[in-house]
Amino acid sequence: MSTERAREGLYSRVQQFHAEQMQALDSGRFEEYAETFTEDGEFRHSPGRPPARTRAGIAKELTAFHQERFAGEAVQRRHWFNMLNVQEQADGTVHATFYVLALLTRPGERVPEIAPSCLVRDVLVEEDGRLLTRSRRVEHDHVPEA
Amino acid sequence: MSTERAREGLYSRVQQFHAEQMQALDSGRFEEYAETFTEDGEFRHSPGRPPARTRAGIAKELTAFHQERFAGEAVQRRHWFNMLNVQEQADGTVHATFYVLALLTRPGERVPEIAPSCLVRDVLVEEDGRLLTRSRRVEHDHVPEA
Amino acid sequence: MSTERAREGLYSRVQQFHAEQMQALDSGRFEEYAETFTEDGEFRHSPGRPPARTRAGIAKELTAFHQERFAGEAVQRRHWFNMLNVQEQADGTVHATFYVLALLTRPGERVPEIAPSCLVRDVLVEEDGRLLTRSRRVEHDHVPEA
Numbered sequence: 239m240s241t242e243r244a245r246e247g248l249y250s251r252v253q254q255f256h257a258e259q260m261q262a263l264d265s266g267r268f269e270e271y272a273e274t275f276t277e278d279g280e281f282r283h284s285p286g287r288p289p290a291r292t293r294a295g296i297a298k299e300l301t302a303f304h305q306e307r308f309a310g311e312a313v314q315r316r317h318w319f320n321m322l323n324v325q326e327q328a329d330g331t332v333h334a335t336f337y338v339l340a341l342l343t344r345p346g347e348r349v350p351e352i353a354p355s356c357l358v359r360d361v362l363v364e365e366d367g368r369l370l371t372r373s374r375r376v377e378h379d380h381v382p383e384a
Numbered sequence: 385m386s387t388e389r390a391r392e393g394l395y396s397r398v399q400q401f402h403a404e405q406m407q408a409l410d411s412g413r414f415e416e417y418a419e420t421f422t423e424d425g426e427f428r429h430s431p432g433r434p435p436a437r438t439r440a441g442i443a444k445e446l447t448a449f450h451q452e453r454f455a456g457e458a459v460q461r462r463h464w465f466n467m468l469n470v471q472e473q474a475d476g477t478v479h480a481t482f483y484v485l486a487l488l489t490r491p492g493e494r495v496p497e498i499a500p501s502c503l504v505r506d507v508l509v510e511e512d513g514r515l516l517t518r519s520r521r522v523e524h525d526h527v528p529e530a
Numbered sequence: 531m532s533t534e535r536a537r538e539g540l541y542s543r544v545q546q547f548h549a550e551q552m553q554a555l556d557s558g559r560f561e562e563y564a565e566t567f568t569e570d571g572e573f574r575h576s577p578g579r580p581p582a583r584t585r586a587g588i589a590k591e592l593t594a595f596h597q598e599r600f601a602g603e604a605v606q607r608r609h610w611f612n613m614l615n616v617q618e619q620a621d622g623t624v625h626a627t628f629y630v631l632a633l634l635t636r637p638g639e640r641v642p643e644i645a646p647s648c649l650v651r652d653v654l655v656e657e658d659g660r661l662l663t664r665s666r667r668v669e670h671d672h673v674p675e676a
Contacts, residue, residue: 249396250541257615314671316629318612320464323403337462341647343671349645353495355487379460379489395542466610469549483608499641501633525606525635
C-alpha cells in the first residue's frame with residue numbers, strides 16, 4: 239500500500255476502535271476488552287445492574303455475567319453498532335452515541351437471536367495517541383428509563 | 385484530543401450526517417430531521433405514497449405518518465444504514481446509495497421487529513460547508529417497483 | 531463540493547470498496563463482483579464447499595450457487611457488514627476482519643429472513659490505486675470450525 243496514504247480522521251478511528259474492542263468481547267477475551275477502558279473506566283452494560291468500575295472490575299463483571307447467562311453453552315455472540323454520532327467536546331473528550339444490537343447464535347441453529355436493541359453512550363479519551371473508553375452506558379429500548 | 389487531527393473525508397462526513405439525521409428522526413424530532421433537507425428537499429419514504437416536499441412539508445408528513453402508524457404507542461424506532469456507496473457527481477452533488485432496516489421495539493418486548501429491508505437513494509449537496517439532503521427515495525425490497 | 535476535501539483514509543476506502551462490491555453481488559452482477567477480486571483471487575463463501583478460484587471461477591460458482599439456492603424465486607438478497615477491523619500488514623496487504631449478516635426478502639413478505647451470522651476474513655491488495663480482494667473466507671457462526 240502507498241505510504242502517502244491520508245491519515246485517518248477521528249470518525250474512522252472510533253469505528254476501528256469499536257471493531258477491535260467488540261471483536262475482543264465477542265471472542266470472550268474479557269481482559270483485552272477491559273484494557274480498552276481507562277484504568278478508572280466505568281461500564282454500565284445492563285439497566286438495573288450497578289456499573290462495573292476499573293479494568294479489573296470490568297473484566298470480573300463480564301466473566302460473572304457470561305457465566306451466569308451462558309454457562310456451558312457454546313454460543314457465539316456478536317455486537318453490532320450503527321449510526322455512530324461522534325462529537326468532540328471542549329474538554330478534549332469525545333462523546334460517541336450509537337445504536338447497538340446484540341446477536342446470539344447457537345451451534346447448529348442458522349438463525350441468530352437478535353435482541354435487544356440499545357442506545358449506547360460512550361465517553362472516549364485519548365491517552366498516548368490511543369483511544370480509550372472512560373465510560374459506557376447502555377440503555378435498552380424495551381426498558382423504560384428510571 | 386490532538387489538534388493536528390486529519391480532517392474527515394467525505395465518506396466519514398456522510399456517515400456522521402446520517403447518524404445525526406436519523407437519531408433526530410428516531411427521537412421524534414421531526415422538525416430537526418426536516419432541517420437536514422434543503423429548503424426545496426424531497427422525501428419519498430414509502431412506495432405508493434406521494435413524496436413530501438419542502439422542510440415544512442416533510443415535518444408535516446412525518447407527524448401525520450407517525451400519528452397514523454404508532455398513535456398512542458410508546459414505541460422506539462431505530463433506522464439502521466449499511467453498505468454506504470458514496471459517489472461524487474460532476475455537477476457537485478453527492479449520490480449516496482445504501483441499505484436500510486427499520487427496527488421497532490415495544491415497551492417490555494425484548495425482541496425488536498426488523499422490517500422492512502430497503503434500498504435508499506440520497507442526493508446530497510453542500511451548503512455553507514454543511515451536508516444537506518436534496519432528495520431521498522426509499523424502495524422496499526418486498527414491494528416490486530412500478 | 532469543495533475541491534480541497536481531505537483525501538479518504540484507508541478505513542473509509544475499505545468501506546466504500548465493500549459497499550460497491552456487495553451492491554454488485556446483491557444485484558446479481560456476478561461478473562462485476564468477480565472483478566473486485568485479483569485475477570488469482572480465492573473466495574470460500576460456505577463451509578464445506580471448496581473455494582472458488584480466479585475471476586472466471588468465482589463468477590461461475592456464484593451463478594451455480596444462486597441457481598441452486600434461489601432458482602426461479604424473485605428474492606432480494608442483502609449482505610450487511612459490521613465491526614470492520616482493518617489491519618495493514620508488513621507485506622503491504624491489508625487484512626480486514628468483519629461481521630456479516632445475510633438478509634433475504636421475498637416478494638410481498640415484509641419481514642426479511644436474517645441468517646446466518648458470519649465472520650469474514652479478507653486479504654486485500656492495492657493494484658493501480660484500486661483495492662481488490664485477494665482472498666475471502668466466510669465462517670458461519672452456527673457451524674463449528676473443522
